[in-house]
Amino acid sequence: MNTEALLMYKRAMFTIFLLVVSTQIFSFELTPMKADFRDSGKNSLKYFRLSNSSDKILEANIEMKKIDFGLQNEEVKVKTTDFEISPQTISLIPGKTQKIKVKYIGKKLSKESIYRLTARTKIHDKTSNKDELSYSLEYDATVYVTPPKAKADFKIEN
Numbered sequence: 519m520n521t522e523a524l525l526m527y528k529r530a531m532f533t534i535f536l537l538v539v540s541t542q543i544f545s546f547e548l549t550p551m552k553a554d555f556r557d558s559g560k561n562s563l564k565y566f567r568l569s570n571s572s573d574k575i576l577e578a579n580i581e582m583k584k585i586d587f588g589l590q591n592e593e594v595k596v597k598t599t600d601f602e603i604s605p606q607t608i609s610l611i612p613g614k615t616q617k618i619k620v621k622y623i624g625k626k627l628s629k630e631s632i633y634r635l636t637a638r639t640k641i642h643d644k645t646s647n648k649d650e651l652s653y654s655l656e657y658d659a660t661v662y663v664t665p666p667k668a669k670a671d672f673k674i675e676n
Contacts, residue, residue, distance in 0.1 A: 545571055546572065548568055550566065567615050570610040578639040581603070581636050599624075601621065630665075635661055637657045639656070
């Protein structure tokens, strides 16, 4: 294959990829996108929903990561066992919704902690007999966990 034909092939594959991705981007939805938990009691348990609006079976993995901040104040996601998630793996047929139970089981807190609940799916699309596109989509929900008597502690200066 000469370089011009290879370039045309790559452009065609990229165009097909964009078309496939654009139809799949909204193929699943995680709600709510923000949740407030307490470190104990009835508000330490919440339910999320994962919906499949595509025409394909959706396979998703659900995981929680704690948010820390790096030296340049960038977000760093760290694995955590502070939550019990059920189910962690979901196979969802088109048009259906799955409830996800999320319970904080970590230690008592003295200040607020921030987490990300991530729903990640891998999609395989055949574009022809020999070509297959594979890509991942993920949604992140922000989860705040606070102690029961937490109060805002900030000052506004002008």
